[in-house]
Amino acid sequence: MTPTWRCSQSSTNSPRRTRFQQWSATHCSTSNSVIQFSSSLGLAAEHVPTQYAVRTFLNLSAIWRNMMKKRIPRNSSLRTKLELRTEITANGCHEYTGSHDAKGYGSLSHKCKHYRAHRAAYLVYKGVIPRGDHVLHKCDNPPCINPDHLFLGTNADNMRDMKNKNRQCKGSDKHNSFLTEKQVVAIREEYAQGNITHQELADTYGFSDRGAISSIVTGKKYPHLGGTITKNDRPLVTPTLVRHIRERAKSTSASAISREIGLCISAVCRIINRETWRHVG
The missing domain is CATH 1.10.10 (Arc Repressor Mutant, subunit A)
Structure with a gap:
């Protein structure tokens, strides 16, 4: 050997x-x-x-x-560590060339404390970051540490900024996605053709209930995908309809009323038993 x-x-x-x-x-x-x-x-x-x-x-x-x-001298300040590992690009971004995390943000350590590079840059060039605030990018470039491209915001601001700039994961790109884009379009087309219920589609595609199917066919979920969007055809419950249901319940079963008006039997039963719409006589 x-x-x-x-x-x-x-x-x-x-x-x-x-x-x-x-x-x-x-x-x-x-x-x-x-x-x-x-x-x-x-x-x-x-x-x-x-x-x-x-x-x-x-x-x-x-x-x-x-x-x-690229070795940085010992006991260097945080500013020095940032400046020695920064390259200026044509679009004005100051990109950190040191270590990066999985999302592309720069990372470094200073005095036994770990920092993301853009947060460290904000601390050095602009000042204190209030507790709970995020440092956001105007340029949407994760390694950028240009202080002119950074601003503070809450987590809600961060999510809103992500949505406005269309940077969020969609469809099958999400880690917990259950359906592919083709399956979503197929579900909408199958339902639009008729002769199939939400529950039957839920059973076919492996959903435990029909609520997810309802959200897909009405466009509440996966709004960016194609396929025929079907409007919610459930009747609008009004005080007049509530009185009609309770009057019919004196001589007709709840299941018959459900088929007659197109409302699910559980909703009909709650109205009859006054679990809902109690204020209507």
């Missing part, structure tokens, strides 16, 4: 490591053969490192050299 080369096998200032560093500085490419690599170190055949070990070290060497070029 070919032994794996490890950095710990030699001391920090050993001749072998020195030759290794010199070689990697000029041949930092994973395409170089292991034989060339080992011969440059003067290693015997039985001590040839694995290809994985060579590539790992070369990649780490390149990363380390790039990090050293």
Whole structure:
């Protein structure tokens, strides 16, 4: 079995490591053969490192050299940390070039405290951020830390800004989406053709109740998608209709009244039992 080369096998200032560093500085490419690599170190055949070990070290060497070029002096201020890692773009954004989180916002640490770069920039250039407030972007560019592009707002302001700029996830882009865009359009078209109820569609598409189907066919949910939108055809309950239902209930069953006026039986029963519309005589 070919032994794996490890950095710990030699001391920090050993001749072998020195030759290794010199070689990697000029041949930092994973395409170089292991034989060339080992011969440059003067290693015997039985001590040839694995290809994985060579590539790992070369990649780490390149990363380390790039990090050293951008190294920030110790005890630097928060302003210095931001300014040394900022690039100005053509559209006026000051993009933070340091670490970024999954959403694209810059992130950094200062005095054992973690900051998002745009919030740190607001603190440095504009002042205190009130508790509970968000720092919003006028430019909608997450890595931007230009103080002229930043403003304060509540969570409601943030959600409103997102909606106004049409940046929210829609349809199948949502992590908890149950239907695809094609299925939503199909549900609307099936219902518009008639001869099928909300409950039947709910059973077909795996919903526990018909409320979600009702919201889809009436356009309350997925308003950005196509398909035939069906207006809510349930009758408007008025005091006159309530009196009619209660009068009919003296000689007719609730299910018959429900079919007659097109109102669900549960609503009819609540009216008859005066659970709703109690004020109507």
